[in-house]
Amino acid sequence: MATAVETLSKLERRLTLTFPLADVQAEVDKRLKVRARTAKAPGFRPGKVPMKMVAAQYGYQIESEVLNDKVGQAFSDATSENTLRVAGYPKIEPKTSEGAPEGFVSFEATFEIYPEVAIGDLAAAEVEQAVAAVSDAEIDKTVDILRKQRVHYHVKGEQGAHGDGGDPAAKSGDRVTVDFVGIIDGVEFQGGKADDYQFVLGEGRMLPEFEAAATGLKVSEAKTFPLAFPADYHGKDVAGKTADFTITMKRIEWAHLPEVDAEFARSLGVEDGDLAKMREDIKRNLEREVSSRTKAKTKDSVMDALIKACELDVPKALVEQDVERLAEMARQDMAQRGMDAKNMQLPKELFTAQAERRVRLGLILGEVVKVNKLEATADQVKAQIEDFAQSYDDPQQVLKYYFSDRSRLAEVEALVLEENVVKYVLSKSKVTEKAIAFDELMGNNRAQA
Template identity: 80%
Template sequence: MATAVETLDKLERRITISFPISEVQSEVEKRLKVRARTAKAPGFRPGKVPMKMVAAQYGYQVETEVLNDKVGQAFSVAANENKLRVAGYPKIEPKNAEGAVEGSLTFDATFEIYPEFVVGDLSAAEVEQVKTEVSDAEIDKTIDILRKQRVHFHTKGEQGAHGDGGEPVAQDGDRATLDFVGKIDGVEFAGGKADDFAFVLGEGRMLPEFEAATLGLKSGESKTFPLAFPEDYHGKDVAGKTAEFTITLKKLEWAHLPEVDAEFAKSLGVEDGDLAKMRADIKENLEREVNGRVKAKTKDSVMDALVKAVEFDVPKALVEQDGQRLAEMTRQDMAQRGMNVKDVPFPPELFTAQAERRVRLGLILAELVKANNLQATAEQIKAQVEDFAQSYEDPQQVVKYYYSDRNRLAEVEALVLEENVVNYVLGKSKVTDKVLPFDELMGNNAQ
C-alpha cells in the first residue's frame, strides 16, 4: 500500500509505503526453505540441515533481500500508478513509530522527478556557425610538415649527393651530437652529464643558454658557460640555481629535406607519384579534419544557446551521479597517462557545474528529439560510419568494427542524433557565420 504523493520541493516528492509484516515473514520462510535444500553444515548431509540452523545462518540476509524486493516493488507500482518519471534512486527510510501502521512495516520513499518543460521558440537564440577555408597555403604548410617528418641528416661540411650543408659550424636546424657535464658549486649533479647526446638546434628542446652556447661551434670544439635554471624547472634539485656547463661538440649534421617530387608523393601513398593527386589527397584530408573541428565548434555554440534559452530545475540526484562518473573518468584518464592517483581524492563536488550542464543538455536534447522526431536513422548511422572509415587504409574493416559491436554503434548513433539537433536549431535560431582562420581552428597560432 502507498499513500498519496507529497510534494516537498520543486522536484522532490515523497511516498509512504507499507505492507503487512506477515507478508514479509511468509516470504522469508518460503525462501529459507529453498535455501535449506542445498544448505551445508558440519555433521549434516547437504539438504538435511535443521531449519533452525538454516534460519540462524541465512535469516538476516534473506530478510534483507525480501524487504528490498518488497519496497522496490511497492515503490515501482506507486510510481507507475501516479505516472511519475523518477529521476535517480529513491531514498528509503523506516517510518517513525507515530506514522507507522500497526502490524505493518512502513517506509518513506523520498525521490526526485524529471522536470516538465518544453523547448519553445528558438528564433531569438543566437548561434555562431564556424566556417574555415582550406587554401593552397594550408596545403603548402602541410607538405612542409610532411617533409620535416621525413628529414634525414648528413655530416656537415662533407660533400655528398645532396651537397655539403655549408660552413661546418652549428646553426639552427642542424643536429648536434655532444658530450656535456654540468656542475653546481664545483660538484656534478644528477642528470647533469651525458655522452653522445643529440638534439636539433632551434627546436626549443634545450634551455636557451644551452642552445646559444652550441651555436657557432665546430666538431671537436668545447665551450664552458654558465646556465641559470628557471625557478619552475622540472628538476627540483637544480631549479633556481646556476650551473657551469662544459660541452664538447662531437658531431654536426645538416638537415636534408626531401624534394617534393614523384618519389615524395609515392612515400605518401600516391602510387603513380602524381603531385597534383598528392595535393588533392592532402586537401581532402585537411578538409575532413577541418569539417570535424568546425562541426564541434558550431555544436558547442548551439549547446550554449540551448542552455540559455531553456530554463528548468535539474534533479540533484542526476547531477550527483554524473559528478561521480566525471570524477571516476578523470581518475582513470590520469592513471592511463601514468600518473599515480591511487591516494588522490576526486571529490564529485569539483565536477558539479560540469555535471549540471551535461544533465541539463541531456534533458533538453531528449525533449527536442522526442518533440521533433530527430532520432538517428539507419541510413544516417551508416553514412557516419562510412565517413569515419574513409580516413583508414582499409575502410571496410572499420565498418565491420563498428557494426560488430552494439555499443560502438550506439556511440555513432548518439553523434548522429546530436548532429540532427544541431541542424534543427540552426534552422530555427539566429545564425551568424564566423570565419575562423585555419591556424586558429587547428590551434597552430604559435607556429
C-alpha cells in the same frame, strides 16, 4: 503501501513505503526453505541441515535481500502510480519503529524527478556558423609538415649524396649530441648530468639558455654558462635556482628534408607518384578535417544558444553521477599515460561545472528531439558510418566494426541525433557566418609539427 508524495523542493520528493512484517517473514521463510535444499553443514548431508541452522547461517542475508526487493518493488509501484520520472537513484532509509504502525515496517525514499524543460523562442537565438577555406597555401604548409615528419640526418662535415651540411657549427634545425653537467653552489644536482644527450635545436625541448649555449658550437668545443630555472620548473629541487652548466659538443647532424618528387608522393600512398594527385589527396583530407572542426565549433555555438534559450532545474543526482563518470574517465586516461591512478581520489570540483553542463544539455536535447521528432534514422546512421569509413584503407571493415556491435551503433546514433538538433536550430535561429583562419582552426602547434 506508500504515502502521498511529499514535495521537498522543485525537484526533490519523498515517499514513505510501508508493508506488513508478516509478508516479509513469509517471503524469508519461503526463501529459507529453498536454500535448505542445498545447504551444507559439517555432519549433515546436503539438504538435511536442520532449518534452525539454515536460518542462523543464511537468515540475515535473506532478510536483507527480501527487504531490498520489497522496498524496490514498492518504490517502483509508487512512482509509476504517481507518474514520476525518477532522476538518478533514490536515497532509502528505514524509519524508526515509532514511525510505522504496529506489525509494519517503513522506509523513507528521498529522490529527485526529471524537470520540465521549457524551450524558449529559438527564432531569437543567435548562432555563429564557423567557416574556413583550404587554399594552396594550406596544402603547401601540409606538404612542409609531411616533409619534416620524414626528415633524416647526416653528420656535418661528411660529404654525401646531399652534401656536407655547410657550416660545421651547430644551428637551429640541427640534431646535436652533447655531454653536460650542472652544478648549484658547487655541487652537482640530481638530473643535472648526462652523456650523449641528443636533441634538435630550435624545437624548444631544452630551456632557451641551454639551446643558446649549444648554438654555434663545433664538435669537441665546450662552453660554461649560467642557467636560471623558472620558478614553476617541474623539478622542484632546482626551481627558481641558478645553475652553472658546462656542455661539450659530441656530434652535429644536419637535417635533410626529402624532395617533393614522385618518390615522396609514393611514400604518401600515391602509387604512380603523380604530384597533382598527391596535392588533391592532401586537399581532400584537409577539407574533411576542416569540415569536422567547423561543424564542432558550430555545434558548440548551437549548444550555448540552447542553454540560453531553455529554462530548467538540473537534478543534483544526475550531476553527481556524471561527476563520477568524468572522474573515472580521467583516471583511465592517466592510467593510459602510465600513471598509477586506479585509487586516486580526484576533487569533485574539477568536474562539477562540466558535468552540470553535460546534464543540462542532455535534458535539453532530449526535449528538443522529442518535441520536434528529430530521432536518428537508420539511413542517417549508415551514411554517418560510411563517412567515417572514407578515411580508412578498408571501409568494409569499418562498416563491420560498427554494425556488429549495438553499443557502437548507439554512439553513432547519438552523433546523428546531435547533428539533427544542430540543423534544426540553425534553421530556426539567427545565424551569422564566422570565418576562422585555417591555422587557428587546426591549432597553432600545427605549423610547428
